Structures are given as C-alpha cells and as structure tokens.
Amino acid sequence: MFSDIEVTSPADFHVHLRQGEMCKVVTPLVRKGGFKLAYVMPNLRPPITTTEMALTYKKELEAIDPGTEYLMTLYLSPDLTPNEIRKAKDAGIVGVKSYPRGVTTNSEGGIESYEAYYPVFEAMEKVGMVLNLHGEVPSDPTSNTCVLNAEIKFLPHLRSIHERFPKLRIVLEHATTRAAVETVKSLGETVGCTITAHHLALTVDDWAGQGFHYCKPVAKFPDDRLALREVIREGHPRFFLGSDSAPHPSETKSTSTPQVGCAAGVFTSAHLLPLTAHLLEEFGALDKLEGFVSINGRRFYGKEVAAGSEKIRLRRSSAPIIVPNAFGAGTQSVVPFMAGGRINWDIVDS
Amino acid sequence: MFSDIEVTSPADFHVHLRQGEMCKVVTPLVRKGGFKLAYVMPNLRPPITTTEMALTYKKELEAIDPGTEYLMTLYLSPDLTPNEIRKAKDAGIVGVKSYPRGVTTNSEGGIESYEAYYPVFEAMEKVGMVLNLHGEVPSDPTSNTCVLNAEIKFLPHLRSIHERFPKLRIVLEHATTRAAVETVKSLGETVGCTITAHHLALTVDDWAGQGFHYCKPVAKFPDDRLALREVIREGHPRFFLGSDSAPHPSETKSTSTPQVGCAAGVFTSAHLLPLTAHLLEEFGALDKLEGFVSINGRRFYGKEVAAGSEKIRLRRSSAPIIVPNAFGAGTQSVVPFMAGGRINWDIVDS
16 A cells, blocks of 8 residues: 655646635635646636736746746637637637537636637637536437536537547547447547546535535446546546636535525645545556646646656654645635545644 | 416325424415325335334324325335335335435435335325335446436336336326426326426526526426326326425525535415416416316325315416515524515415
C-alpha cells in the first residue's frame, strides 16, 4: 500500500473560476487543491467571446494568484470568426468551449447547431486550437430527451465533428456515461475526454433530493460510473481530469423554492488532488493517479513539463482528513464536495 | 370545450395522512380537494401492523374529519399472520401495503423477499383483501440498480405474485414507467394500477435540483410520462388515481445540508380534483376524468356508489386559480404541488 505519492505538476483541464468576489475566493484554491494549471471556462456574464476579454480575465486571475498557470478559452457563439480564432491563437488562448443552449450555468447563449461553426472549426484545426464540448443536447419531451440521455444523444454530434475535422483536437468534457467513454475510445487520437472527480463518486441516487450533488451533466447509473472508473484504471491515455469544479454560493445549493431549484455544480477545487487520490484508491486505480491528473491531459494539450518539474507530494494521513464545511464567507461561502466527510490523503507542504 | 364537469364521489386510492399535528392539517384537505374516499397508507411510526392499530388510526381520522370515508390498510411485515388477515378483513380493513426495505418514507421495516409472505397472500386471496405494492427494488450499485430502474426491476415480482395468486387483487402503486403500464395491461383482471397526479406532470428534469418535485418513485423519462397519459386517455379500466399525496414540513423540502437531502414526497390532496382535471385536459383526457378518479378505482375495490350519489362539480374558472403557497403553519406548513402556479379548474361549492 502506498503511503506517499508524488505527482508531477497536476493540471485541471476544466475549471470554473467565476468573477468578482467569488473569483477571489476560489482562484487561490486551485493551488491549495494541489494543481499548477487551470484550464479556465469562459461562461461568465457576459461570456468570454473575444481575445481581449480572455486576456483581461487572465490578468485578473494572475493578479489574484500568480502561482497558477491559466489556460484560457473562448465561448463559442455567432460572434466568433475565423479571424478571431487566429488572433486568439496568437495571444496564447488554447481552446473554444461549446455549450448547447440552456443546459447548464450561464449557457443561455449556447449553440443550437454545429454546421454554422464549421468555418470556425476549420480555422481552429488549422491553427491548432482545441474544441471543448459540453456534450449534452437540450431537453425536449417530444423526442424523449431529458437530462438522463442528453449526453448519449449528443455523441453523434461528436462523431460527425470529428469525422469532418479529423485533425481538430476535441475534448468531450465531463463524460458521465459508458456510451460516452466507448465513443471516445472508438475515435481517433485527436479526441480526448475529461472526467470529473465527483462523477467518480456519484450516481443518480446521490443527487435525488440532494442539491449539493446536483450538477450538469447529472451523474447517471452505477454502470456508467463503473465505466468512468474502468477507463481510468485501464490508464487510457486520452482520458484525464477536468474537475468541472463549479462554485455556487451555498445558499443557492442548500435551498430552493417551488419556483427556483438549486444551482447546478459541485465544487472540488480546494481539495481536488487529495480527493482524486482518495477516489482512485477506492476503485483500485491509485497507480494511475499521475497519468490521470497530469500526464495524459498535458500530453493531449501539448503542455508537457520538463523532467524535474515541481512535484506535489501526497501522504496518506494517519488520521482521516475532514473536508471543511465551507470556503469563503457570507454570500460567497462555497460548500465543497464531501463537506464534513473523510478523505485519506493530504498534501505535504513542500 | 367543457366548462362544467360533474364527478361522482371521487376516491383517492393512495394517500398519506400522517400522525399528530400534521394529520390534523392534511386530513381535512382530502375533502377540500374534492375527494370523498381516502385509501390510507400505513407507513406511520410505528407502522400500522395490526387490526387494532388500524382501527385506532381510523377513529383518529374520523375524529378530525368524519366527512371522508377512510379505507384502512396494514403494513406488510413478518408480524402479519394469516390469522391477523382474517381478523382485519372482519374488521373492514381493505388492503395490505408492501414496501421494499428502505426505498421511501418510513420503509425501514419493509420487506426483502416475497416468498416468506405467501401464506399471508394466500389468506388475503381467500378473504378478498387487496395487496398494494410499492413497486421498487432497493438500489444496489453492484447490479446497476438505482432509483431510475428500481420500478422496472420490480415488475418480475409483480408477475410472479400474480401468477402464484391469480385471484388475489393486486395494485401496483404509483406507476411511473411505460414498462409498468405495459406489464399491468398484460396481466389479468385482478391486477390494477394507481397513477398519481404529479407523475402526469413531471419528468426527471423537473426534480433535478428541485426538492419540491422529488418523490419516490422518482418521475422518469418523458416517454414514461407519455405512457401514463396514454393509458388514461385510452380509459383503461384498471388504471385509476392514487395521489400518493405525501405531506412533509416545507422546511424538509426546501432545504438540505451536505449530509441530509430533501424529504421525498409531493403534496396534492388540497387541490387534487381541480389539479387532476387541469392535467388531464392538458393531454386531452378530460372526458376520462370521472373514470380515472372515481369509477375505475371504485369498481376495482368493489366500492361502487349508487346512482344518485353525491357528485362534485368542477367549473372552468374565468380567472386562473393560483395554487396556495402553503397549507398549515409553522413546522406543519406543507407546500402543495404547483404552489404559486395556475390551474384552470375549481370546485363549485354545493
């Protein structure tokens, strides 16, 4: 049994750092959670749709915590042009995030059809930007589409974009189903897939009546969770961690009215590396930790680090670590995943 | 378009009337909601397991509101004997409710296997008591069982009990899936099925992150909801209303902590008849209202009423009726389904 693990420069390839006061609370928690790199989602209000907005946002993040490397993304919308893609690439922006309309937090401006974006995808393929897909179609009772099959019904879109743009690097974000895992495995080397920490723990039973476990995509069947665990245990090189850590004020998670339900999102940044180690160990994949949180994702994105780069050391705690009940305070109080629960690993301060 | 409807003596064949102060709040609301008969669930603390307990409970209900007819049930447990069944039948108790262990409110004492109860079922078949099945198996990740397929996985139990006791009247309670509807249709005349009002309105999307719509069984896919609507529209005589109206203090519905989620249950008693009319009209089944809320269930239970019995009159309201935000007060405040929403029908005071 391992008691110490070293992980080279962990990278979270999907994280929400928000704006304003909440941004100040959660941005430093990326590093506290053991991560050196944050791949930053653009679903702000307004969404990050231009190079300038992304660079401004990056400066804000660096002002809050310069110790993390921030990879920036743009929000796919009709405003985005091939010209803007080239400009963004030159400015160091890494990816473009696609949200189907209305399926998650701040996605009201999301896309409805992909064909309209083919010129943008073509430019991205050419310059080497990554397309990040929130892989869900909107709910539609007339076609029996709901949050449970929204991801499965999205997979043909993934296939067709990949077929049309085989050299475009695409990441299917926060996969939650066996079907998604199998689809990504069946596609070429340019298609990767992020998996969150919380989807390794949750099934639908856990968010039924429990707002703190409610997120999009929702956690699915036990067999879907098993598929996520299996692909990590197998060490598949195109699957890697993207936490989708999504802070919401605790009030919006703990309470609802008949008119307004809970906010969708699970917050994991603050203890992400120990949490991931804890979960991987539970299903016998602790030896795949470094691949999952550092090597696979960095290789996919071409962000490999040199041998001898800073490593984060985890130690099995002699007494279980109790996850704090909240980070931040007042209206910016955020409840972490497994708040009050126990995890077995802790980061050793260097 | 109808503007007035008369319904003969509506009967709710599945309702939770609770105990203590909550019982005093909700019991009179059965009649307020337009119903003359309440088929009363036995999952109290402690559960109603004997004839005496059921009769005592019935007296309590009659003391609170003597204007409703209460049909009483026993809770299936190892305490229940064929002798007690005969005693219960003689005392006018109508049914026995089976809860799988741990799947809903106060079901910790529920059953794990049906074979052990075959002597009880045999006695019930002989004396003519009804078996009411909460048709879900407990969640079990190792067999990919969760709240979404718990009902479908229960259906083989329904089939086998019916095959073994073909004359035993069985009701599959609060069906939520197309598979359940089709199974019941395929079985003999002794198998009936209740459908709640709220499952005619909700799908999984509605309870995702919304505790007020969380109940057991959970609402399923849009196609499942469609199957419930279709079987009512078809006027199938073995499908009838059982509201499963399940009051919980609003605090336990509106708030959760990371450790404790929301209570499971939707409260519909207080406006059940107008609500049901409203929903049936939405899917073109208003002409089946009387069959669904009165005739089918009463016939199944042998509780037909004489021609000329009291009718409840509904009128299409010129201004939409706003559903109250709560009934009761303080710790016994209960939020009704569609609180603050609009329904088109109202009961005309006679």
